[in-house]
Amino acid sequence: MAVEKREMIERLQKNILQWEGYRPPPVGMRNLVGLGLVEAAFPNGVFPVGAIHELVCGSSEQAAASGGLVTGILSVLMQQGGVCVWIGRARRLFAPALTLFGVEAHRVIFISLTKDKDALWVMEEALKCPGLKAVVCELGEINFKQSRRLQLAVEQSRVTGFVLRNAADKLGSTSCAARWQVRSLPSADMDGLPGIGYLRWQVDLLKVRNGQTGSWILEWQEGRFIPVEELTLIEERQVG
């Protein structure tokens, strides 16, 4: 009896996810963006494309680390060709760095803006454009209403949006699919060699819609993410 009930609940949960717009992955299409174990935290175990992700960046260092993670994900999204738009503030991003993460910088269109209001307008326009793979936007602050508008835009076009939020001290709730925080970690020794090893980050999922939060350590090795060790921080908590 208990088994039947559990099965029924699982089926209902799957239906609910489908009604909310999460499509079950095609067979053999897990690990879609190369994040490995991190993707298990999302509903259906797939990284949601066609959704808005927000990354909290408290400092310039964190912004750089978040940029690295996003670029790593972009490299997978743009593998089949395609273009993305990066909306930033006054040309801080250094284009040649994208090569390290497998993105050809000439396939990225940079739009430099200083006002959040303009950046949000441009991001919404860009998210409505089905010819793009992804839109990355560096913002100061975003509120629930604004994030809802962005979410509505991507539901039509299935473009993936990333918001890099600078204001980390006052985190209001948003309608984004996930809230990430990326921090640099000291790189590991490479067999006693001097110098800096592979880039290493601590990736926290602070909020996941219909999924589980958690914390992982990832390394960027030879053009892909490698999970270093899984920390047992996954909480049985749903944030919707």
Added chain:
Amino acid sequence: MPKRYMVIVFRHLLTDALALRRPELKENPFVLAAPVKNRVIITAASPLAEQQGAFTGMAVADARAAVAELVVVDDIPGKAAKLLRLLGLWCIRYTPIVSVDLPDGLILDISGCTHLWAGEHGYLKEIVLKLRNAGFDARAAIADTPGAAWAVAHFAVSRPIVEADAQAKAIAGLPPAALRLSDEILERLQKLGFRTIGLLLSIPAQALRRRFGKELLLRLDQALGRAAEYPEPLIPPVPYVERLPCLEPIRNAPGIAIAIEKLLSALCMRLQAEGKGVRKAVLKCYRIDGRTVQTGITTNRGSHSVSHLLKLFELQISKIEPALGIELFVLEVPKVEEMETPQEQLWALDKGLEDTSLAEMLDRVAGKVGSQTIQRFLPAEHYWPERSVKAAKSITEEPETTWPMQMRPMRLLNPPEAIEVMALVPDNPPKLFIYKGKRHNITKADGPERIGREWWRDSGEHRDYYVVEDTDGQRYWVFRSGYYDGGDAQWYLHGYFA
């Protein structure tokens, strides 16, 4: 109505045009020259140069020997055709049918036009005087056929107007070259002693055909009016302009939007038929208080889609001030572009930067926040970090080189910011640095990577770059400017790694 033709010949077309643009050349004899088979040959000589003995067809070296102060200017191929086209378009005020006669003339069909200038004499005088006042050495002649007019304009000394049906008499005394014949036939005529056209006229046509071929007879018939000739008329370009007068003055935004939509649908219909797209459009609104307000749009790629152009204009409507009302809208398109007609697709393919929806999105962004905010970067072959990227000129420009694979920071500080540094040994990576009052203890470092100053561009010290990692695991790009022993070695923070 009998046909009448006028031929205008510019005897120094290229040199006259050059002297108009560069008046200082008039003082000296000057020639235009172009290289032909390892020799530089004069293609056009100014009147002063001709007087002193430098003629078209001479080698420049010979001409220099004859005329000491000869100025030689490079000839631009195709210049004559361009000039004649412009002069021809100017002549359309005298007759609607004007054609270009390369290399140095214009043929005007003046049937029924001359009475406005009190006869052919006044007509001819008016045009020739206008052209001479403008600085062109022009001669003209009028006859029943273009061939006869051509002959008289080029070779006759006096009496430029040939009466109706008097071509044979007018050209009889002129040399055979006046018949527009090829050099080969002219040479043969010369050898046989035909010095005037009159001598040819007395010979039966069959004999002429046997000896000289069809060309001579055709030219002769064209000059005498026995064979028709149809010069190709110039067609002046029709500007892309649409007008919309309004019965009632328009005072509100929806009204303006409707007006723009009407103008655009008329314009785009024409553009679609011609396969062209708008790159730049200007809307002029004439208000009833006598002022004109105008606004414009530009696009990244030619477009003839009404909905897209309307969206771009809608962003501008708030900038139009209608005041008491707008009575006339004029839409001008100063810049159009050839467009490929896109094939309709059954399923969407990834077109990358060629995608139409992407270009339209960028147009909207440019209309809202300005086109200077949109940039694409291409790799440039420089090691100096600030110069290692360059802005792409167009949305589809492809990189000429590959992106470098060195370790480069995600965010670059521009300009680099000074930091205080402690290093154990002068040439070692730093042990700690202080930036904005915060102390960073360094545990690991890579470097140095020395990047030399591009001395042919600017002077200054080289940079020794280190990638450093502090105890929190944050990675920075720091550099020392110059050597230690100079005493003024200063350290800078230049970027943050991911």
